[in-house]
Amino acid sequence: DVKVTQSSRYLVKRTGEKVFLECVQDMDHENMFWYRQDPGLGLRLIYFSYDVKMKEKGDIPEGYSVSREKKERFSLILESASTNQTSMYLCASSPEESTYRGLPTDTQYFGPGTRLTVL
Amino acid sequence: KNQVEQSPQSLIILEGKNCTLQCNYTVSPFSNLRWYKQDTGRGPVSLTIMTFSENTKSNGRYTATLDADTKQSSLHITASQLSDSASYICVVSGVYDYKLSFGAGTTVTVRA
Numbered sequence: 133d134v135k136v137t138q139s140s141r142y143l144v145k146r147t148g149e150k151v152f153l154e155c156v157q158d159m160d161h162e163n164m165f166w167y168r169q170d171p172g173l174g175l176r177l178i179y180f181s182y183d184v185k186m187k188e189k190g191d192i193p194e195g196y197s198v199s200r201e202k203k204e205r206f207s208l209i210l211e212s213a214s215t216n217q218t219s220m221y222l223c224a225s226s227p228e229e230s231t232y233r234g235l236p237t238d239t240q241y242f243g244p245g246t247r248l249t250v251l
Numbered sequence: 252k253n254q255v256e257q258s259p260q261s262l263i264i265l266e267g268k269n270c271t272l273q274c275n276y277t278v279s280p281f282s283n284l285r286w287y288k289q290d291t292g293r294g295p296v297s298l299t300i301m302t303f304s305e306n307t308k309s310n311g312r313y314t315a316t317l318d319a320d321t322k323q324s325s326l327h328i329t330a331s332q333l334s335d336s337a338s339y340i341c342v343v344s345g346v347y348d349y350k351l352s353f354g355a356g357t358t359v360t361v362r363a
Contacts, residue, residue, distance in 0.1 A: 136294070174255070174340070174353035175295075222294055239285070240351070242294025 135159070136243035138223055144249045151210040153246050155223030163226045164206035165190075165240060166198060168219040175222065181206055213250045221246045254278045255343050257354035264331055264361055272357045274324040274341030282344040286315050286326045289338040289356070298326070298339075331361045 139154035157164065163182050167175040167190075177190030179198040187198050195217060199207045206225075210217055224240035254277045264270045276284070283302045287295035299308040299315040301324070308315050312329045328335055341354040 141292070172260075172355050174355040175351075176353075177351070224294070239297050239300065242296070244293050 136223055136225055136241050138221075138243040138246050140246050141244060142247050142249075144251065145210075145213050146251050147214060149210075149213050149250075151213050151248065151250075153208040153210075153221055153223075153248070155206045155208070155225075155243055156204050157206075157223075157225040157241070158204065159225065159227070159241070160203065161225035161227050161241075162203070163240075164200065165224040165226075166196075166206065166208045167222045167224065168192070168217075169222055169245070170219050178208065213248075215250050217248065218250045219248060221248055254352040255341055255354040257339075257341050257357050259357060260355070261358040261360070264359070266331060266333060266361055266363050268331055270328050270331060270359065272326040272328075272339050272341075272359070274326070274354055276322050276324070276341070276343045276352065276354075278343040278345045278352050279322075280346040281319060281322070282346045284315075284317055284324050284344075285342045286313070286324075287340040287342060289340060291337070295340055328359070331359075333361050333363060335359060336361045 136157045145151050165180040166178040169175050176192050178196050181187045181200040184203050197209045222245045223243040226240045256275045258273045285300045286298045288298050289295040299310050301308050301317045314327045317324045338356040338358045340356045343352045
């Protein structure tokens with residue numbers, strides 16, 4: 133079974149704080165993703181990575197950065213948290229063979245999510 | 252504008268009853284369509300996947316249908332159980348687009 137874990141289930145931070153969200157997968161997947169999920173909007177892609185030290189912007193990268201120093205770990209960083217970043221954050225991974233030109237097209241395996249509240 | 256629209260936004264059904272969820276999409280050219288189930292406090296889990304040439308796929312009491320001509324899909328839940336209470340998300344892949352397009356989801360509540 134694929135296992136994707138996220139460092140925290142619930143997190144409360146203050147405006148302006150630097151926030152780190154960690155994601156680890158144990159299936160040697162090449163691709164990893166960060167999404168945020170808001171009511172009525174569905175999942176929106178923030179960043180993804182198709183290899184170690186590689187990263188690509190998704191639909192809503194503003195205010196976020198990512199780091200992938202090891203294959204199994206993909207970190208999402210909020211440099212200066214703001215209240216509009218209060219959301220559910222979901223990490224996902226997928227194997228390389230499910231991609232087209234290195235980009236995801238198929239099944240992604242999701243972590244349990246981190247509910248972040250910025251006060 | 253979201254390329255995947257789901258309806259209804261939420262519904263409540265009695266245990267043992269059937270229900271049908273709808274998904275309309277505009278993603279083109281189309282590659283495949285998935286239905287995910289997301290339990291409260293958990294990440295989404297894939298239920299079914301259908302490609303352009305498939306028009307129905309079952310997974311236990313879940314049956315998904317696809318009409319690629321009208322760009323519509325439905326997810327039918329038969330003989331609902333309390334454990335079916337969840338959000339159901341329709342996800343569409345384009346052929347040449349890296350982005351997965353997610354619907355906002357339908358929240359299903361099954362009551363005893």
